[in-house]
Amino acid sequence: MLFWKKDKTHKAETPPENILKIPEEFYGAKDPVVHYAKQAAIVQKTAVNGKSTDRFSSVAAGASKFGFLHNKKMIYILVGAVFLLVVGLISWYYISPALKQTPAPAVAVPEPKPKLEEPVVETPPEEIVLEEEVATLTEEEIKTSPSLSGQTLQFPMILLANSADIDSDSMTDLEEEVFGTDSGTWDTDGDGYYDGQELFNLYNPAGVAPMKIIDSGLAKEYVNPIWQYRVYYPAQWQVGEVDDEKKAVLFSAITGDYVEVFVSPKDAAETFEDWFAREATGQSYADLQPFTNRFQEAGWKRSDDLTAYFITDSAVLVLVYNPGVTDSVPFRHVMQMMSQGFRPSKTSVIVPEQTILP
Ligand SMILES: [Ca+2]
Numbered sequence: 001m002l003f004w005k006k007d008k009t010h011k012a013e014t015p016p017e018n019i020l021k022i023p024e025e026f027y028g029a030k031d032p033v034v035h036y037a038k039q040a041a042i043v044q045k046t047a048v049n050g051k052s053t054d055r056f057s058s059v060a061a062g063a064s065k066f067g068f069l070h071n072k073k074m075i076y077i078l079v080g081a082v083f084l085l086v087v088g089l090i091s092w093y094y095i096s097p098a099l100k101q102t103p104a105p106a107v108a109v110p111e112p113k114p115k116l117e118e119p120v121v122e123t124p125p126e127e128i129v130l131e132e133e134v135a136t137l138t139e140e141e142i143k144t145s146p147s148l149s150g151q152t153l154q155f156p157m158i159l160l161a162n163s164a165d166i167d168s169d170s171m172t173d174l175e176e177e178v179f180g181t182d183s184g185t186w187d188t189d190g191d192g193y194y195d196g197q198e199l200f201n202l203y204n205p206a207g208v209a210p211m212k213i214i215d216s217g218l219a220k221e222y223v224n225p226i227w228q229y230r231v232y233y234p235a236q237w238q239v240g241e242v243d244d245e246k247k248a249v250l251f252s253a254i255t256g257d258y259v260e261v262f263v264s265p266k267d268a269a270e271t272f273e274d275w276f277a278r279e280a281t282g283q284s285y286a287d288l289q290p291f292t293n294r295f296q297e298a299g300w301k302r303s304d305d306l307t308a309y310f311i312t313d314s315a316v317l318v319l320v321y322n323p324g325v326t327d328s329v330p331f332r333h334v335m336q337m338m339s340q341g342f343r344p345s346k347t348s349v350i351v352p353e354q355t356i357l358p
């Protein structure tokens with residue numbers, strides 16, 4: 001420290017060489033008079049402005065470390081900077097909580113959106129339609145199914161009496177309600193064919209067009225997803241698949257009457273007569289009549305039309321009418337329509353257009 005001080009003093013008192021080396025012609029070879037104090041002041045001024053970094057400026061700057069405080073501009077700048085800093089801190093104090101709270105609702109609002117959209121996407125109308133068309137049967141309904149309750153086919157007794165048919169058009173009054181025809185007019189649509197005649201041949205009894213009953217909306221087609229048979233049934237009736245293998249399917253009217261389609265597997269080598277003797281308990285083979293339906297499918301039916309059979313290599317497909325509470329038969333013509341429109345499998349046969357009467 002002492003050395004540094006001594007050196008500092010020495011440097012301060014010793015004029016720089018460039019100042020001492022003044023050409024002699026400027027002062028007549030006389031010793032010059034140099035005013036060091038003035039030089040030091042100049043050096044000090046440059047040091048305050050921070051533009052000089054030599055040893056002289058550092059000394060001068062050290063002499064007045066806080067000299068800039070005497071500069072009014074610097075004070076104003078400093079006060080201004082402090083003021084801005086304080087204002088900035090106050091502003092941040094009030095704004096920062098608001099900034100923290102603002103994102104909260106912004107995040108909370110989008111969250112429910114996917115929750116609202118998901119159920120909308122996950123409600124396909126097809127499932128509802130399937131539930132309406134193919135109902136799950138109750139235990140009581142399964143117990144009343146002759147095929148399922150005893151594991152063997154059961155058949156209704158031969159019933160010859162139909163329920164009331166006021167206009168005698170081979171459609172009972174109840175059937176006319178189901179298909180929307182006039183129970184007091186034998187030819188509801190006036191096309192020359194009586195109502196029951198059109199129903200039996202799979203045409204629309206309630207109107208000239210659409211010509212076919214399957215196109216009219218009065219009847220629907222059921223396709224068994226496992227056994228692949230196809231059958232027409234009244235659109236107002238309910239469909240119920242009884243078992244998981246879909247061997248038994250019930251087509252039910254509100255009266256309690258229903259037609260059951262039952263699949264009874266058999267070996268290809270076994271004849272229908274052998275199968276009939278084994279499975280059709282209480283039924284007489286002599287009561288059966290061969291017939292060919294509207295899709296050119298050959299089958300056998302009972303004389304009262306309440307039972308029909310279609311034979312394939314692997315199974316016998318049985319249609320059985322089961323009466324409801326009365327002994328009369330309100331839907332025999334529906335049963336005939338189902339037998340006429342039945343196909344054991346997919347077929348390319350098409351029901352022909354109805355011939356226009358002259
Ligand atoms: Ca009638």
Ligand SMILES: [Ca+2]
Nearest residue numbers: 187189191193
């Ligand atoms: Ca008609």
